[in-house]
Amino acid sequence: MRPAQNLKPATYTCPFCGKQLASMSEHVLIAPEDDRSKRRHAHMECVRKARQAGRLPTRAEWLETERGPQPSLSERLRRLLPGRESGE
Ligand SMILES: [Zn+2]
Secondary structure, three states: OEEEOOOOOOEEEOOOOOOEEEOOOOEEEEOOOOOHHHOEEEEHHHHHHHHHOOOOOOHHHHHHHHHOOOOOHHHHHHHHOOOOOOOO
């Protein structure tokens, strides 16, 4: 999930409420990092509600679901090194 804002006018259908969404308005793009074809444009408000309801996994949770229960190498390293944020 990352912020998205297009400059060309287009409309998408929000996967959460099923209503139309203008690309010019502020919204978010949700997609697994390894498969851009699955990306969906969604209202920021709908995504926030879905997250509060626990219906939208974070990117890490999503990838875990798609690839199985095995945590990625970087995820395991992060757990082994508490307090060390990568890249900071
Ligand atoms: Zn919506």
